[in-house]
Amino acid sequence: MLPGMTESFPRAVPASDHSVLVEFGDSIGLDLHRRVHRFFLTMQRHADPFVRNLHPAYASVLVCFDPDAISHAGIAALIRARLECLDALELPPPRLVEIPVCYAPEFGPDLEFVAASHGVTTADVIRAHSTPEYRVYFLGFAPGFPYLHGLPPELATPRRASPRLRVAEGSVAIGGAVTGIYPVASPGGWNLIGRTPVRLFTPDTNPPVRLEIGDRVRFQAITRDAFDTSEHHA
């Protein structure tokens, strides 16, 4: 606990000698997400030279700073001041991004498993997954990886006991109550149900990501032919 902070949320806890964890709550929800987003935007807009990294998540933002440039006490005072005028900050209206997904079995090796574990058909899974609107709560785990909230509870499926060593780029997956997309090939333990031809991480462009914190997302089921002829794979 930093000086001047109380036990209640929001609170700032030193996480290391070069970082502070600013916590807004201990649950997952849209209201908390908005507060996280507001604080993240405030910090990002100030672009303080001593802030090295900002990591927004479900209910917290980790602020990593250069300890040679500012002390824990200094950053605590700054965070306190910014938290006080947080409610005044208006969030930009969220974008709605459509992400095409091919749910073919070769792209979704765990589609059958997800269907079987809920006693439904794969067609039911596809319909249920491509119906709701999701929200990007934050990007984490890997470059451009969106944690998407809004998965129908009946599709929630625990992560695999043994992660795959390599998950293909663009894989759409379910991990617990969350759905996400692997923007780069990487190891991964989520259940793979489809693949998007859209590139989510393009380090040479600005911004380098297709999906950003706060975006609304819809999945649109496409055929294998449409996947193969899409721009990225043409």
Added chain:
Amino acid sequence: MAVIRVVKPGLSSTVQDLGRPGYGYLGVSACGAADALALRAGNRLLGNDDDAAGIEMTLLGAAVVFDAATTVAFTGGEFAGEFRGAPLPWWQRLDVGAGERIDIGPSRTGARCYLCVRGGIAVPPLMGSRSTHVMSGLGGHAGRRLQADDVLPIGPAPRGAPFPAAIDRESVRLLYAPGPIRVTCGPQADSFVDDAWAQFTSEPFQVAEQSDRVGIRLTGPVLTRRDSREILSEGVSLGAIQVPLDGQPILLFVDHQTTGGYPKIANVCSADLHRVAQLRPRDAVRFTLVSFEAAERLRRESQTRVDALFTGGSGA
């Protein structure tokens, strides 16, 4: 443009500079040299910017050929190797002729060494850095570990005069002196039972074979939590010591994922991160808890010693 040709890649060699901070909110790891102190020292010896890229080698070094005459410096853990019939010199400048080859062998002390070259390794920067993040295939040379026949461009020599000529070895020895790794409390320090804290700060842990730049896995006493509740995924700091359900801690290192959901008992002090970089598989490691005030003091003291390295002083 002058180049370095990789003849043999070694066990795990990558191009690294001081890292890619600022993109954590996009899920991009800060990565960078595991032993930033050693990379900076090498660059200072050559008159490069501190942030110039070098080659980081792990446990077994690479064999490289220089196509043009240049000046290099080896820093960090000391690896076996010969140059013109004499042992490779460490923490000092070395002039290399056109076409000359250097074979860097297995490590003798520490786990990681740096080959720095005057002008730096000039692979194209990506999002402001030349560091390689292997897990996401990003940056460095082709986003991966070096392989035989890779060709790495060398940047133009800096105008500044190299300084100092050599680094005082006794000061280096003090900076890498063995002893417990100092840690501060992690954000979930309270969720561990008192016994876990007693064990964590008094018993040795062993560095597991499956350790790399992403995480250093430790085996030892099982650290027990007060409850097995999962915590929400949150941002993680360099040097965080997280404890999964099996109770065996993992020290999150330079290539760590940006967010994680395991409770973190402690976090390595900035002043000791370069020592963590030199831990080898099967090494025994102990931890000592210090206050945040003490961590700040340790970092200032360490900084004074590091500055003294670069100015030829004896340090305080």
